[in-house]
Amino acid sequence: xxxxxxxxxxxxxxxxxxxxxxxxxxxxxxxxxxxxxxxxxxxxxxxxxxxxxxxxxxxxxxxxxxxxxxxxxxxxxxxxxxxxxxxxxxxxxxxxxxxxxxxxxxxxxxxxxxxxxxxxxxxxxxxxxxxxxxxxxxxxxxxxxxxxxxxxxxxxxxxxxxxxxxxxxxxxxxxxxxxxxxxxxxxxxxxxxxxxxxxxxxxxxxxxxxxxxxxxxxxxxxxxxxxxxxxxxxxxxxxxxxxxxxxxxxxxxxxxxxxxxxxxxxxxxxxxxxxxxxxxxxxxxxxxxxxxxxxxx
Amino acid sequence: xxxxxxxxxxxxxxxxxxxxxxxxxxxxxxxxxxxxxxxxxxxxxxxxxxxxxxxxxxxxxxxxxxxxxxxxxxxxxxxxxxxxxxxxxxxxxxxxxxxxxxxxxxxxxxxxxxxxxxxxxxxxxxxxxxxx
Numbered sequence: 462x463x464x465x466x467x468x469x470x471x472x473x474x475x476x477x478x479x480x481x482x483x484x485x486x487x488x489x490x491x492x493x494x495x496x497x498x499x500x501x502x503x504x505x506x507x508x509x510x511x512x513x514x515x516x517x518x519x520x521x522x523x524x525x526x527x528x529x530x531x532x533x534x535x536x537x538x539x540x541x542x543x544x545x546x547x548x549x550x551x552x553x554x555x556x557x558x559x560x561x562x563x564x565x566x567x568x569x570x571x572x573x574x575x576x577x578x579x580x581x582x583x584x585x586x587x588x589x590x591x592x593x594x595x596x597x598x599x600x601x602x603x604x605x606x607x608x609x610x611x612x613x614x615x616x617x618x619x620x621x622x623x624x625x626x627x628x629x630x631x632x633x634x635x636x637x638x639x640x641x642x643x644x645x646x647x648x649x650x651x652x653x654x655x656x657x658x659x660x661x662x663x664x665x666x667x668x669x670x671x672x673x674x675x676x677x678x679x680x681x682x683x684x685x686x687x688x689x690x691x692x693x694x695x696x697x698x699x700x701x702x703x704x705x706x707x708x709x710x711x712x713x714x715x716x717x718x719x720x721x722x723x724x725x726x727x728x729x730x731x732x733x734x735x736x737x738x739x740x741x742x743x744x745x746x747x748x749x750x751x752x753x754x755x756x757x758x
Numbered sequence: 759x760x761x762x763x764x765x766x767x768x769x770x771x772x773x774x775x776x777x778x779x780x781x782x783x784x785x786x787x788x789x790x791x792x793x794x795x796x797x798x799x800x801x802x803x804x805x806x807x808x809x810x811x812x813x814x815x816x817x818x819x820x821x822x823x824x825x826x827x828x829x830x831x832x833x834x835x836x837x838x839x840x841x842x843x844x845x846x847x848x849x850x851x852x853x854x855x856x857x858x859x860x861x862x863x864x865x866x867x868x869x870x871x872x873x874x875x876x877x878x879x880x881x882x883x884x885x886x887x888x889x890x
Contacts, residue, residue, distance in 0.1 A: 744768025
């Protein structure tokens with residue numbers, strides 16, 4: 462038994478000479494809600510496709526519940542434990558909502574009729590409407606219903622909230638929290654909406670250009686990262702070599718703003734020792750953390 | 759009890775929630791023996807991670823504000839009001855001491871070291887007192 466729902470080590474993947482993933486590491490503890498953050502094209506969907514066994518990594522390994530995703534009987538058994546929502550929300554367009562549910566049910570021995578009825582109701586899905594006539598938000602909700610109802614231990618959701626209006630978004634997030642609280646379901650979801658990730662995730666990873674650049678428990682990251690603002694009464698003179706841990710430094714007029722991931726005390730002491738400085742520190746939000754790392758790359 | 763959190767503030771959500779529970783106890787909105795919402799209910803209501811609620815309740819239990827009875831939930835402890843008065847007073851003493859030391863130019867580590875030395879002195883004093 463492994464304590465990780467997902468473990469990826471050194472994933473590499475190229476498409477036509479373009480490196481989509483260049484040594485991506487990822488660990489998702491069981492029972493957590495994991496927010497997988499990154500800009501469009503950062504490599505989120507490629508990672509998810511590898512995790513689901515839909516694509517093969519050029520290098521590195523991926524394990525889900527300790528097993529390799531992909532072909533073979535273990536791969537098939539693994540898929541029954543995972544609820545998957547794809548990025549394109551592609552479903553058979555000629556089926557109605559009720560038909561796709563009836564069609565999906567027999568594949569999953571642990572199908573939860575109670576959840577199916579509950580989410581038809583909560584998500585307000587019209588059973589007799591054809592999938593081709595559903596809005597993108599409705600299709601997202603329908604895919605979530607299918608993913609949740611088959612009794613999965615792990616949900617892998619690629620941009621699950623894409624196309625949802627604010628009311629529907631809150632409903633979906635609420636149901637994900639409920640699922641995590643009552644069944645201990647591990648939820649791994651990708652998003653570029655920082656607010657929703659900050660709201661429900663307890664673990665995050667930020668990926669950029671095919672690499673995880675920040676990762677861990679959200680509360681720890683928030684505690685560890687601090688913004689140090691240094692005001693120079695007589696203006697900033699010359700280039701200052703800041704102590705280790707000063708990750709992103711920006712100069713704005715008489716002020717220098719430093720995002721520090723460690724060694725905060727030493728950096729503050731260094732700032733205070735410079736002539737004519739006033740030094741302050743502030744907590745960092747996820748949005749700042751994200752934007753600072755994006756600017757730096 | 760109505761709690762609200764701002765997830766995009768830099769203050770961790772569990773600290774925001776702890777403060778709101780304490781405030782509710784101080785104003786009498788929550789009284790000794792009264793039950794707090796279950797973990798699931800609070801997480802779903804606020805749409806926040808369940809582990810955040812666990813953390814909040816654990817810290818509050820540690821401070822003696824609430825009691826967690828396994829299987830039945832979290833309750834405001836009988837001693838909560840007293841504990842709060844002590845912890846608020848302690849908080850203000852600490853705050854002014856730390857502010858003054860920081861204003862004098864001491865770093866966080868230096869303050870922490872001073873504090874530990876004082877505690878060591880206190881322990882030594884107590885041990886000596888017992889010997890006499």
